[in-house]
Amino acid sequence: MLEAATRDAERVWPVFVADPALLEKHAGAPARVAWFGANLRALDKRLREAGSGLTILRGRPEEVLREFAIRIGADTIFAGVDEDPVSTARDVKVAKQVDLRLVNDQRILPLGELRTQAGEAYTVYTPFRRALDTRIDEAPEAVARADADVSRLAPPENGDAFDAPESPHELPEAGEVAATNRLRAFLRADIGGYRDERDRPGLDSTSHLSPYLRVGAISVRACWRAAINAVERGRKGAATWRGELAWREFFAHVLAAHPRLASESFRREYDSLEWTAGPAADEALAAWRMGQTGFPFVDAGMRQLVATGWMHNRARLVTASFLVKDAGVDWRRGESVYLEHLLDADTQQNNGNWQWIAGVGTDAAPYFRIFNPTLQARKFDPDGAYVRRWIPELAHLPDKHIHEPWRAPGASPDYPAPILDPGEARQRTLSRYAAVRGS
16 A cells, blocks of 8 residues: 555655544454554554654544645545445545545455456355466566555654553564564475465464454565465475465455345355254353363364464364354354454455355355364364363373363363264254255
């Protein structure tokens, strides 16, 4: 965004608006707001090193931006595209007051630009991925590096800081420098084993870049360029990682084309699924979100989420499947919990993945795919390293019992018994989905 502004304008004032409506929406996620604030401070530091800095405005964006533009004699407001519905409504109001130019700086291609031969939005990942690769091959400038002309940046109009709540847990190091260092560390040490090890949360071989991508501390274009370079150097795992970046793009394009998915299933027939309701659903949801289901792999994932604001991707899939497919709780309730805690909470990715695991989305997992939490644990955490890290009360158990503590003679009295029987839960789930499919 700064690059676009400094390319088109002689003088640029970097501004951040503390929008009360947006802050209120995220009030239930203090760690994420604190993470955002930490990255704003890091950005301000980088700008000040270049002789500029952030000007902080507080109030309704359509009002404070208009007033500020008049005061400094600015003709145009440049802003990054934000696909969140609240943000979209905000931008409509701002555009009525000032000349607003929205810059696509969150996605590789502007949303809606990739279309099928029939002119429709893609709803299946594989052809979307092929189309994305083809477009970038034909127009590599889509992921080309673009740097701002810092000589055109003006000093800040005030010295205020963004007031962020205190995080309930320790945050990663924030900012562009930290994000770049994390990318380099991943490329140097982890990407070689990414294809084979990315599903092993005990090995922790993923990039950990999603929180930085979410706040714009690093761009998806920079990651895509790094993946291409790694592929060209023969780095095993780089092509797989690029595929994960493409999934991120896919879900954003899907939700932009079908905004109703923010609250509805893509497959409309599944909106009539009979979910577990009443106290039974509330109790299952409470046990799940506190990491007290009695299934160690599920509980380890949820405890990691609450303690760090991040969860390994394989654990995200298994914990989500457990809530929806085993406990029978509406996927939207689980989606809300993830949004509450994740530093990388992105409506598009969160929604797309929950609908995928629930079997109700576009390119969805089959309705009959139900991840058995114990079998998943044995496969992806065979030595129990992940479970032992996040459930210390089970750390003393041998490998053969670590994922089934109820079978261990020395099980901890502090760890709960399983809240359900996976076999019985599977049959209930299949019956619920069959009722919809046969109606």
